[in-house]
Amino acid sequence: MDVYDVSDDLVKKLNDWKLIGIISGKFNELKENHRKVDFVMRALIDFKYMEKIFLNVTLREDKCNKRSVEFRMLGNEQFSLKNRKYFQALELYNKSICYAEPNSEHLSIGYANRSAVLFEWKRYRQCLANIELARKANYPARLSHKLDKRERDCQQLLDQQPPDVVPYEFKLSFNSHPQVPFIADCLELRESADEGRFVVTNRDLVVGDLVAVEQPFCSTLLAPMRYIRCATCKRENYLTLIPCDSCCSVMFCSEECKQQAMSTYHRFECPIIDFLHRMFNKIHGIALRTTLAALDLYPSIEELMAFCEQQQNQHKCAFDLDYSQLSPQEHYRAIHGLVTNQHLRSVSDLFQRSVVCAVLKHFIIEYTPLKDHLGGEEGMNFFTDLLFRHLQTSPSNMHGIDLVEQVNETKDDQTHSSGAYAFLSLLNHSCAPNTVRIYEGTKAYMFILRPIKAGNKLYDNYGAHFAISSKQQRLKTLSMQYRFDCKCEGCELDYPTFGRMPHKATVPSVTDDTEMALGAYNYDFAVSNYRKYCDFLTQYGAAYPCEQISSAEECLKMALHIMVDAVPLKAKM
């Protein structure tokens, strides 16, 4: 059961009982969003949906040594000489570490087993870090001879380990914009009746130009990545992750990231973390996180209410901020001002969104300390309105953060997190985009993918790409999900048989044919930029032990996956 099942079931019931007309009429009459949500919430409570959810969905799994041992055994099986599936072993050991009861020996054995994998991988520094974690967690004396020996061997071999990798820092291709320091000075904001706000360039741009390097206001880690990445900084760090002390579903790369989480978003999410993962999708997740991050900006809810109501904070964007000392409060003005498209939404869209908001609100208020933070009715209504607002801004503005640094062995989907980016959210959609985003951690780099003449717009792609889905499908998605009728230059292109996300494609080998196939746009890009990508990716490749990206050729393939995007455009030239 997820929240859409609840919403569908409710609508079906109302239809069967011939109540849908009356209910949607009453719902539509309510002007304020918190009234809409409370109206739906009453129906959900009256029809016993909240009770049913409570009985069927675990809010938070308890720490459990028995399960910890089970996951460790599964990890041992993957680690065995027969299998040697080290990545899978590490993920299972991390799960075992998460489920272990605090102060139990199972936590320490989990760390010790992780150190054994790292020893095999010749990652001696991380191996020693895990040995230390195991000791601090009271590793049993009866086993300590094994750990002592591994530690001695490790110290001897440490010299052979290459130095830690310093991530590659791409630099903007132009001077910084006078107002927005992390974008190129040639970018300008414009607005039209058809497209709302959008970004243009006042100089010619060529393929490979880097025009923006942006950090998000906030981000969330997707559930499938919870035993691989740090929930706070989102860095892939399955080698030395430490668990949350209370739940079994969140890990951190350091005590600092853990403390930061516990004093902000995680104190509210932790008591219901498994319910959140089970019932809601990534859009709901980032909407909740953005709302919690907003609540965290001021000591009291009244101050945040005053901030949101001020005229100077309405409909603001990345170009309106004061970057002299960018505080989180200032940053949020641009996130609060993202388009909701509420006036374009149908009653059924708003009703479904109200169900999502009502279920989220009910459980977070009932089962976490959030209620104390919100005070009385006014604070509660404000919270509901804010959550509802971000449930509307998220689908069209939030960005999936992709993996470029490594394709690990078990995860097909390379998107690991969602992020709220003030500037990137100003780019409109094209089915044949002229920009491409790549990420280092949560930092987004925006590159030019096709030449753009001065005066023309920069376009991103919202997932409806000409090479992946048919024109008909794209128009449907864009109008249903993003609420606009697409009339971009790529609309007429229709190559769905290309059939894959460009950077997820498999380029069998880097041959002359592949190079030929790149076309003029991509050829320029390839020649001038592949070395940068190779450098970038090789450095990461070198940092990873599972040898998925270990050679320059692998890196070039990755680079081509990004660039090969524009191949069918050659036909248009």
Ligand SMILES: C[S@@+](CC[C@H](N)C(=O)[O-])C[C@H]1O[C@@H](n2cnc3c(N)ncnc32)[C@H](O)[C@@H]1O
């Ligand atoms: C990420 S925002 C882009 C910035 C937005 N135009 C604004 O004013 O803030 C996404 C929204 O922009 C609008 N939009 C994006 N691409 C568009 C396009 N090609 N044509 C018309 N509207 C578009 C839609 O309202 C969409 O929901």
